[in-house]
Amino acid sequence: MTGIDPSSWSCPAPIGRRSTVVMGHGGGGRLSAELVAEVFLPAFANPGLDQLADSAVMPFAGGRLAMSTDSYVVRPLFFPGGNIGDLAVNGTVNDLAMSGARPLYLSAAFVLEEGLDIGTLGLIAGSMGAAAQAAGAQLITGDTKVVDQGRGDGVYITTAGVGLVPDGVEVSPSGARPGDVVIVSGTIGSHGVAILSVREGLEFGTVVETDSAPLNGLVDAMLAVAPAGVHALRDPTRGGLAATVNEIAGASAVGVVLEERSIPVSPEVAAACGFLGLDPLEVANEGRLVAFVAPEVADDVLAVMRDLAVASGAAVVGRVVADHPGVVVARTGIGGTRIVDVPLGEQLPRIC
Amino acid sequence: MTGIDPSSWSCPAPIGRRSTVVMGHGGGGRLSAELVAEVFLPAFANPGLDQLADSAVMPFAGGRLAMSTDSYVVRPLFFPGGNIGDLAVNGTVNDLAMSGARPLYLSAAFVLEEGLDIGTLGLIAGSMGAAAQAAGAQLITGDTKVVDQGRGDGVYITTAGVGLVPDGVEVSPSGARPGDVVIVSGTIGSHGVAILSVREGLEFGTVVETDSAPLNGLVDAMLAVAPAGVHALRDPTRGGLAATVNEIAGASAVGVVLEERSIPVSPEVAAACGFLGLDPLEVANEGRLVAFVAPEVADDVLAVMRDLAVASGAAVVGRVVADHPGVVVARTGIGGTRIVDVPLGEQLPRIC
Numbered sequence: 001m002t003g004i005d006p007s008s009w010s011c012p013a014p015i016g017r018r019s020t021v022v023m024g025h026g027g028g029g030r031l032s033a034e035l036v037a038e039v040f041l042p043a044f045a046n047p048g049l050d051q052l053a054d055s056a057v058m059p060f061a062g063g064r065l066a067m068s069t070d071s072y073v074v075r076p077l078f079f080p081g082g083n084i085g086d087l088a089v090n091g092t093v094n095d096l097a098m099s100g101a102r103p104l105y106l107s108a109a110f111v112l113e114e115g116l117d118i119g120t121l122g123l124i125a126g127s128m129g130a131a132a133q134a135a136g137a138q139l140i141t142g143d144t145k146v147v148d149q150g151r152g153d154g155v156y157i158t159t160a161g162v163g164l165v166p167d168g169v170e171v172s173p174s175g176a177r178p179g180d181v182v183i184v185s186g187t188i189g190s191h192g193v194a195i196l197s198v199r200e201g202l203e204f205g206t207v208v209e210t211d212s213a214p215l216n217g218l219v220d221a222m223l224a225v226a227p228a229g230v231h232a233l234r235d236p237t238r239g240g241l242a243a244t245v246n247e248i249a250g251a252s253a254v255g256v257v258l259e260e261r262s263i264p265v266s267p268e269v270a271a272a273c274g275f276l277g278l279d280p281l282e283v284a285n286e287g288r289l290v291a292f293v294a295p296e297v298a299d300d301v302l303a304v305m306r307d308l309a310v311a312s313g314a315a316v317v318g319r320v321v322a323d324h325p326g327v328v329v330a331r332t333g334i335g336g337t338r339i340v341d342v343p344l345g346e347q348l349p350r351i352c
Numbered sequence: 353m354t355g356i357d358p359s360s361w362s363c364p365a366p367i368g369r370r371s372t373v374v375m376g377h378g379g380g381g382r383l384s385a386e387l388v389a390e391v392f393l394p395a396f397a398n399p400g401l402d403q404l405a406d407s408a409v410m411p412f413a414g415g416r417l418a419m420s421t422d423s424y425v426v427r428p429l430f431f432p433g434g435n436i437g438d439l440a441v442n443g444t445v446n447d448l449a450m451s452g453a454r455p456l457y458l459s460a461a462f463v464l465e466e467g468l469d470i471g472t473l474g475l476i477a478g479s480m481g482a483a484a485q486a487a488g489a490q491l492i493t494g495d496t497k498v499v500d501q502g503r504g505d506g507v508y509i510t511t512a513g514v515g516l517v518p519d520g521v522e523v524s525p526s527g528a529r530p531g532d533v534v535i536v537s538g539t540i541g542s543h544g545v546a547i548l549s550v551r552e553g554l555e556f557g558t559v560v561e562t563d564s565a566p567l568n569g570l571v572d573a574m575l576a577v578a579p580a581g582v583h584a585l586r587d588p589t590r591g592g593l594a595a596t597v598n599e600i601a602g603a604s605a606v607g608v609v610l611e612e613r614s615i616p617v618s619p620e621v622a623a624a625c626g627f628l629g630l631d632p633l634e635v636a637n638e639g640r641l642v643a644f645v646a647p648e649v650a651d652d653v654l655a656v657m658r659d660l661a662v663a664s665g666a667a668v669v670g671r672v673v674a675d676h677p678g679v680v681v682a683r684t685g686i687g688g689t690r691i692v693d694v695p696l697g698e699q700l701p702r703i704c
Contacts, residue, residue: 022697023697023701026425027695028591029695031696031697032697033694048419054420054447054448054450054451055453057416057417057451058417058418058419060412060414062412062413062414063411063412064409064410065410065411065514066407066408066410067407067408067457067459067514068408069494070495071463071495073378073463073497073499096407098405098406099405099407099409101409105417105419107419107420107512109422111425111508141419141420145423145424145425145702147425147505150502153499156497156508158463158510160419160421160459160461160510162419165409172405173403235406238380239380239381239384342382343380343381344383345374345376345377345379349378349379349500350378
């Protein structure tokens with residue numbers, strides 16, 4: 001079946017007029033090439049991607065390279081304040097930033113379900129291009145596969161990213177020390193509640209929007225004011241603040257005491273969590289970070305954070321202690337303490 | 353629901369005794385951590401992965417960085433000679449090698465379907481670790497998500513990789529020049545026929561095994577003998593040799609004349625393709641490359657290729673011409689010529 005004669009096609013419509021994804025879009029032939037040319041190249045345009053080689057080749061200064069990847073299977077694909085596309089870019093940008101790296105290059109691989117609307121894919125790709133530009137990173141290489149209907153869910157996206165860790169920056173999950181101040185960059189729980197509200201058709205008076213946002217500019221500002229004083233950073237995604245703080249406590253072999261009343265939670269998220277029986281500490285965030293910062297620079301770090309819109313609600317929420325290494329406790333509003341454990345699984349599956 | 357008390361678990365079995373994937377394995381909590389600790393860390397063990405940070409941070413010499421990604425949705429997960437795991441590693445290793453890069457670091461992201469057997473996942477992860485080691489690359493970071501039954505197909509894997517392009521190496525899809533010799537590294541079509549034979553329950557007398565293999569060592573040897581004489585490289589995966597040679601012809605604005613009788617096809621693959629009405633030139637390969645090489649070094653390059661087991665069947669299959677830029681023709685065994693076009697889609701969906 002080589003030597004296809006265009007005049008013999010039963011459906012000669014070009015891809016631009018084909019409205020849904022077919023299996024052939026994943027075949028590596030002409031349909032794949034047209035999908036790339038008409039959907040992805042315009043959305044991601046940059047010199048690396050335009051090479052269309054098996055790999056993109058880009059300059060990289062010598063030093064420490066950070067690499068990260070995440071798959072995104074969020075359901076639904078669109079939700080208040082974002083969609084799977086900007087979420088997939090912000091998530092990998094943020095994972096790089098949490099190592100103190102400057103995000104440079106991103107890849108994006110798509111698993112499309114046969115029948116997906118191509119206009120929907122175009123909207124998602126457009127959001128990815130805009131998110132990459134906002135973070136100052138380039139989407140330089142990608143891949144597309146198609147699976148049969150009933151073997152996917154519209155689109156799954158896997159992004160990977162590489163960044164450069166500037167000399168002198170030492171940020172690590174094992175870097176927290178007794179005395180460190182624990183700072184969160186804003187209200188928690190918005191992403192999880194935003195997803196749940198559309199998935200379950202719930203309304204809480206006000207629409208809760210995802211917090212999904214790139215955090216690399218915030219990290220740059222924090223490191224500029226305290227290059228050696230930011231000891232550990234992590235974004236509290238799946239498992240929420242509870243999982244994240246436990247991971248740092250475990251990796252650093254320190255204890256953490258959180259002040260429950262100081263943890264910022266919006267009234268809408270608090271109401272939704274109360275209604276649904278969720279603990280806001282376990283709900284996913286996609287545009288927040290937790291920082292473990294030396295006490296002598298904590299005020300300066302907090303000040304530069306609050307100067308940026310993405311962290312205007314930053315707050316001190318606790319302190320690192322030498323007691324009970326690996327254990328996180330919260331002082332409750334009524335003067336007691338409780339252990340904040342790692343959630344077993346996820347209260348809200350497919351949140352990202 | 354914080355402060356989980358282990359004594360209250362209805363199912364206190366550790367992950368090691370949990371036999372299938374549950375939604376909670378994708379939740380970022382304790383189940384996720386146990387899956388990583390018990391399945392992925394032992395299979396991939398290396399210092400980068402052991403950091404368990406949001407990103408892995410590794411040294412990288414300055415210069416040109418190559419980056420590539422591919423999702424793997426092959427069905428079935430296991431097939432003669434390989435499985436989705438080594439395929440996913442070899443595929444990204446090869447995409448890096450086709451840019452002349454030395455593969456260094458890999459990421460792996462898993463989309464698991466609820467109910468997947470954890471032993472199966474362990475076998476796949478083990479194959480990935482072995483494949484990475486064989487290629488001299490390290491799997492340094494990863495991610496796991498879980499989707500509901502009926503929204504996936506066992507496991508989809510997305511690998512990304514970065515490599516370093518040595519100084520002086522200039523390999524590019526647009527690098528082919530009139531006069532170049534076209535070499536393939538061995539018999540074509542085995543991967544596609546291997547998949548099809550198990551998927552459709554067909555038998556062709558002998559079991560046809562996938563050609564899936566890492567090609568970076570082969571590329572190193574070719575570049576060592578002809579650093580400036582290897583102009584373009586590509587692995588003919590989806591769309592087969594037909595799509596690949598067309599891509600190079602288009603990117604380089606040259607014509608290509610293939611000698612159909614010189615293209616190596618095993619008797620088993622030829623028989624299977626004849627039986628199924630497939631053109632071997634359009635069938636996917638996962639351990640083969642096509643090289644466009646300056647004529648004065650072609651004999652030397654062919655000789656070093658044949659010295660390696662992975663390319664012992666290497667053969668000259670055609671030549672680059674200045675005529676008919678962007679068009680590939682094949683001289684047939686009976687003295688005629690035919691146009692070798694890019695396949696429209698894929699004869700064999702979900703081949704990789």
